[in-house]
Amino acid sequence: MAIAEVPASSKSPRRLYRLVSFSLSLVWTASRSSFVWLVVLQLAGAAVLAGQVLAVQWVLAGILDLGSESASVSALVLAVVALATLTALGAVVGSVQGSLSRFVGESVARSMWHRLLDVSTGVGLKTFESPEFFDRLDRVRTSALTRPFLVTNGVISVIGATAAGIGLAATLVAFHPVLLPLLMISGIPVLFTSRRESRLEFRFSVDQTQPMRQRAYTSLLLTGRDEAKEIRAFGLARTLRARFDHIYGRYLVDLGRHLRRRAMYSVIGQFTAALVLGATLLVLVWLITLGQISIAAAGAALVAVRMLSSQVQALAGGVQTIFESGLFIDDLREFISMNADDPHGNTAAEAREFSRIDVSDASFTYPGRDDPAVDGVSIRIGKGEVVALVGENGSGKTTLAKVVAGLYPVDRGGVFWDGQDVDTLPAGTLRASTAVIFQDFVRYAMSASTNIAFGKPDAAPDIDAVWAAAAASGASGFLSDLPDGLDTPLTRIFEGGRDLSGGQWQRMAIARAFYRDAPLVVLDEPSSALDPRAEYELYSSLRTVLRGRSALVISHRFSTVRNADRIYVLDEGHVTEQGTHDELMRLGGRYAELFRLQASAYLSDDSEEVA
Ligand SMILES: Nc1ncnc2c1ncn2[C@@H]1O[C@H](COP(=O)(O)OP(=O)(O)OP(=O)(O)O)[C@@H](O)[C@H]1O
Ligand SMILES: [Mg+2]
Incomplete structure (x- = not known):
């Protein structure tokens, strides 16, 4: 399958640029102002961090100064208050950012669903005959839809981490220039290994698409309402359970193997980063013993080093998310750029004689x-x-x-x-001019009137016409016996609903086709479930009911x-x-x-x- 291939150009900066700009534009269209606020908050968070380091130095200097003659208690109190305020501010920024990010995530999801449904309803029926289409649809639905937001979040955290990193790095350079390059090196292994992890993740997800769908289908059989009767009558539960357990078991084995490989890369990256960090701390101690920096500055540098390393992690995490999403986003982009190739579909049009x-x-x-x-x-x-x-x-x-x-x-x-x-x-003209009842028509779990009025969805439901169509298909008798008349939901899955018999459902489907009022009616075995009298009545009255319309009957x-x-x-x-x-x-x-x-x-x- 072509989609499983990792593109050769996946390392190129141009690809990264395309990926990021595609994601940003999606998020930007979905929720503009929230996005701007997220960036602002991220930058504010970075400034607060740099401020905290300075406040720490200030507090430490104040404490170390306490014994001396120049000690100023009020300056120390002020420094402590500043530190506390900045810490509180950091927490507030963090929590607002969390909520906002959740909201933006949902807005993006909605707009992605919108596009996905445009494609899945816009493609021709023939596309639905291909398993590749379902695989991709499934992957896009389960993992790719959230990716643009993840990439955007990644970009935002890269921006924030870079800003915080620059702020912290500047303070560190002020303490001693040699600290900086050491810290920078510590990030490189993490960046490198996270690329590898992203590849693994996508490959795993592609490999698992089919088994996942098999599993979902089996669980649907075991929990579906329509299936429940046959599962019981044939005693299929145990067989299907075994099948489900088998598929799940195999998935867990694969997942275990996948996670072990991922963990290995991750450990290598983190371990190297920790080594470099340790070396930096040693350098710091060495500088103090040499008297190159003051104890207060060294203390603040310690805090800064800690903060900076978590910023480097955030940066690496952001970059990893971006790369990891890249392959999913290619998938998504290909999916949403699929042509709505149904020449007759989805456009309201006038019927034509x-x-x-x-x-x-x-x-x-x-x-x-x-x-x-x-x-x-x-x-x-x-x-x-x-x-x-x-x-x-x-x-x-x-x-x-x-x-x-x-x-x-x-x-x-x-x-x-x-x-x-x-x-x-x-x-749209051909569809508007044709009414079809399929062998396997849909039983909408909605009201009786909706089930018929869906025959002509672009016009407001006309209750008289609904009754006329019901009368023509022989449905009016049982419909008038329903507890809430035409408003009764035709299902047991919603409260106050009623289910119908097979033949009654068929009459509903026929009523839907008649209600459409199209010059051509296609009836694919419309009477297979009708009793002999109903069938006789349907066909002997067919020409009357059609009122000059044509019918193709199977x-x-x-x-x-x-x-x-x-x-x-x-x-x-x-x-x-x-x-x-x-x-x-x-x-x-x-x-x-x-x-x-x-x-x-x-x-x-x-x-x-x-x-
Ligand atoms: N979605 C599909 N994908 C591939 N082949 C199909 C598909 N649907 C039907 N076929 C095949 O196309 C041929 C014609 O099928 P079709 O459903 O048109 O038959 P039919 O005359 O309507 O049969 P029936 O009387 O059972 O309804 C059959 O060989 C069938 O196996
Ligand atoms: Mg058929």
Whole structure:
């Protein structure tokens, strides 16, 4: 996978610059003034630190002076008060910074979610067929979203640590110049090893993406409401638990190995830094014995050395965060720069009428498959016609329906509305002109009226139209029995909710499609869960309900497609037969065979004369 590669240019300053400026601009757009305040507070914190060192020297000088004649108690008290005030101020700055930083973090997260959802809803349905897309989506969602803020925090702490470092270094130089270079060297090993750690972290995260998703999926199976019944009925809990434990166990082993490697780098870095720090302290003692600096200055220098080393750590930490985030941010940047490549999607548009739709020599192949699921298919849907697709499982009916609805782009051929290629229609027009009910439609855990009104989300819900659509799909009967009528949530997961039966849900989905009021309605097995009477009513009233609209109907029950204006028989992605029911029966081909097979199942052995 290309994303797992660490770019060769990852060391270049230009890359660092791009990374930092990308992050800063994201944070800047998300919350401008808070960001400025964070920087100001960081600089204030640095100034307070340098002030503290001077105050320490002042206090120490005062104390050491106490026995002498020039001793001034009031000066000492003043110095102590100054030190206390600066310490308190440092604490206040720190805590305000903490709160502000949390707030900025959330603001950035919101704006990142915004972009992420723009992409995940803007890409075509085909993208959702690829596992690579899910891997990246997952990684971006779990770890990359917070990275721009982490980088920004890193930059802010680098700024602060540098400012504090300069302040402290200046005071140290004032005490004795030789102290400075020693301290600077102490930071280098940490900077070096932290780079290595960042690489390890990203590689680990890439390697773990798939197992993490496997684990999340297994835990969903074990805790999901819809899954609960089957897990129990089949006694799957133990098997799935074992699977979950196995995946988790393997993760822990990998994590252990990863952490040990990381710790090794970290220890090397810290250890070297500590050695250099110790050497600095020795130099300090040596300078006192030589009488090069006063005891008060040496005491203050000790404090400064301590502070400076924690600033160097902060600097190294900041730099590490920036580098560590770099690879995640590349991931994020690639994700959010993915084109919203769905030519028909996400734009509100007016529906458009047609007098005929032609699917012409259309082919579509799923990503990762060699053979096309729809192969050179041509079908026609006239205005007001009911056109049916039949064929065995996997023959390509659903895929073709998705091609007609503009959800999958054709690899070859095209879909034409009155001769115009749908790809040249204004954005959103095809979707606005099509209503689809899928085999696996969504059951929204929301109110009954919302479930229907989602058919036309861009307009304010029209309750009369909702009832009309419900009546047309046969849903009005059970809807009026709900405790809160149309306001009843259709789920048991929220209070006051009611769940529906499978067939009732299907009627809700049909109502949603009718409510959309689009000139083309695509119904993918809309009646599979309906009882015979409901199914009969749906189909015998279909033309009335459609009121001149056209329908593309997919069904396995031949009795329901019998009245269609035209029936296409699909086999392995090809149209093998077409015509009306009577024509196809006369042809005596596949359709006639399957029709007789189904009909005979309903009748006794001696009444074979169906058709
Ligand atoms: N998301 C997918 N990725 C890869 N291949 C797919 C995908 N969905 C379907 N297929 C394959 O494409 C072919 C056609 O599938 P399709 O769902 O269109 O069949 P269908 O006629 O609707 O079947 P059914 O009657 O079972 O609903 C099948 O071989 C199927 O395995
Ligand atoms: Mg299907």
